[in-house]
Amino acid sequence: MFKLVITILCLALIADAAFVRIPLNKPNKRRSVKNINALAAVLRHKYNPRKNVTSEELRNADNDAYYGAITIGTPPQHFQVLFDTGSSNLWIPGAPCAASDEACLTHNTYNASASSTYQLNNQSFAIQYGSGNLSGYLATDTVTISGLAVANQTFGVATAESNASFIAANFDGIFGMAFQQIAVDNVVPPFYNLYTQGLIDTPVFAFYLARNGTSSRGGELTLGGVDPKHYVGTLTYVDIFYESYWQIQVDSFSIDDTLVCLYCFAIVDTGTSLFGVPSDLYIGVQNAIGARSDTFGNYLVPCNYTSYLPVLYVNINGTSFNLTSDDYIVPVENDKGDIVCMSGFINSGGPVWVLGDVFIGKYYTVFDMEKDRIGFAPAAVNATVLN
Structure with a gap:
């Protein structure tokens, strides 16, 4: 494990180490x-x-x-x-x-x-x-x-x-x-x-x-640490599957009361802007939120209908995290310059879910290499950030 490899190397140095903020x-x-x-x-x-x-x-x-x-x-x-x-x-x-x-x-x-x-x-x-x-x-x-x-x-x-x-x-x-x-x-x-x-x-x-x-x-x-000002409540931690990607097991994904996936694997990825859905579940998720494909394969919903869309529930280690349409519907500009409402769910191309910035933006996310785990908590609204 990462901590076992490096603890001895850092023992003498850690007392003067820093906690760093990157805007x-x-x-x-x-x-x-x-x-x-x-x-x-x-x-x-x-x-x-x-x-x-x-x-x-x-x-x-x-x-x-x-x-x-x-x-x-x-x-x-x-x-x-x-x-x-x-x-x-x-x-x-x-x-x-x-x-x-x-x-x-x-x-x-x-x-x-x-x-x-x-x-x-x-x-x-x-x-x-x-x-x-x-x-x-x-x-x-x-x-x-x-x-x-x-x-x-x-x-x-x-x-x-x-x-x-x-x-x-x-x-x-x-x-x-x-x-x-x-x-x-x-x-x-x-x-x-x-x-x-x-x-x-x-x-x-x-x-x-x-x-x-x-x-x-x-x-x-x-x-080098966690800033409590950036989240509310307590952090829910879950162990990673193994040391490669930041991959975890999610207890379940549900859309309103409908179970979509039970005990599924997900990768937590700050480099993905949206929310990746496994290939075999992708069309079903789009249908469940009422998104329809246009001639180019883009899944859209009427912008005046978004407030009626269902909630996605992501259950992680016994804690339920939800995404509403405000989180997973993305206003985008089409080729004509018009604003349309596109589903923020995209095909991950494989069997895994990908918790990208759509999820991380709502939930403060901690990556702990010392204990091989990831923590989530609701992000604080309007928290102070550096200039």
């Missing part, structure tokens, strides 16, 4: 039908990868992605990264960009030659994902997050990216926060090093996503 940002624009469809395609590949291929997906720019600032190198080079509990690698674009690589050209890029703390790794790096791939090399340098300098962190430098959805993304790269077991090339994730180097108190982090926040006040990620 989160999110795009300040309305989602579009096109981008919701792109997200659905991404999710289907993420948890149903091709055999013998490591899968890590990019997020779509116009969805409610929550991202924040880090720096890499000496002197610091600045990046915005998506904090993703559904993957385990840190990667950012790297200079020089190829003339044809629009995604690289439109984002901040890492320049190894400009950093005095860069260490040559001599290993190539590649991630295969549903609609393309990225490739480059591994580098080792100092990675700083909220003033905490992680020494000798290895990360991916993408010099070629073929995923079109990354071109308009508001963030530069991905900061993976799942377990090392699913990291490409078995690279040690940066959160591990934050703890083993004594920079945080405990191997625990938590997300508060401000669903009605602004682009610059989108919520807060805490590293």
Whole structure:
């Protein structure tokens, strides 16, 4: 287990460690039908990868992605990264960009030659994902997050990216926060090093996503502990299934009084904006909320009918968490510029449920690597977040 591996390493350091708050940002624009469809395609590949291929997906720019600032190198080079509990690698674009690589050209890029703390790794790096791939090399340098300098962190430098959805993304790269077991090339994730180097108190982090926040006040990620101001009541904890993704067993999913799934597996993923439903249950869930498919396969409900829609109940370790239509119906803009009401349930592409930001936005979520568990509690409304 994670705590057994690192406790001895951290014993002498932990007394001076920090509890850290990371302000989160999110795009300040309305989602579009096109981008919701792109997200659905991404999710289907993420948890149903091709055999013998490591899968890590990019997020779509116009969805409610929550991202924040880090720096890499000496002197610091600045990046915005998506904090993703559904993957385990840190990667950012790297200079020089190829003339044809629009995604690289439109984002901040890492320049190894400009950093005095860069260490040559001599290993190539590649991630295969549903609609393309990225490739480059591994580098080792100092990675700083909220003033905490992680020494000798290895990360991916993408010099070629073929995923079109990354071109308009508001963030530069991905900061993976799942377990090392699913990291490409078995690279040690940066959160591990934050703890083993004594920079945080405990191997625990938590997300508060401000669903009605602004682009610059989108919520807060805490590293090294939990902030009680961000939730109400008590936390309900559930053990993770095994150390890879943040995967748990859910007692049941029900829509009003109708049982949808009993003792099912779910992955808790901050990198997924919506709510993933297993492929064999997907159509049934859409029918249960009265959503109907348009000619493009999008599931919509009349916007004047949303207040009559049923409640989804997610029972976790004996506690019921509910999502109303205010939570799972997403106003989006269609190709004509009209606002339509789309179901926030998307096909996960496999047998698992995916509790994405639709769920995490309503319920403060704690990821505890020390005790191999996840905690949930109702998120505080209008909680204070950092500027």
